[in-house]
Amino acid sequence: MTKRKQTKLIHEGKYVAEVDIELIESNEAWSPYISLDDAYKLDSVREALRKNNIKAAAKYARVFELFPISA
Numbered sequence: 001m002t003k004r005k006q007t008k009l010i011h012e013g014k015y016v017a018e019v020d021i022e023l024i025e026s027n028e029a030w031s032p033y034i035s036l037d038d039a040y041k042l043d044s045v046r047e048a049l050r051k052n053n054i055k056a057a058a059k060y061a062r063v064f065e066l067f068p069i070s071a
Helices: 036-050
Strands: 002-012 015-025 061-065
Antiparallel strands (some): 002 015, 015 061
């Protein structure tokens, strides 16, 4: 079993968050997969962004605000 780091992007409304997780690779059929803690982390960030709670999302991720270039 090996682990490697990956960054997942979560887009909610006008925000995007970069969340660092670990992918677990093994010889099982479900490989690669993420740990339960990383899954909860992704869910927490997504829920915080939905509620516009940037402070809570920033505990686990780098948060960016999106702006349109032209109307």
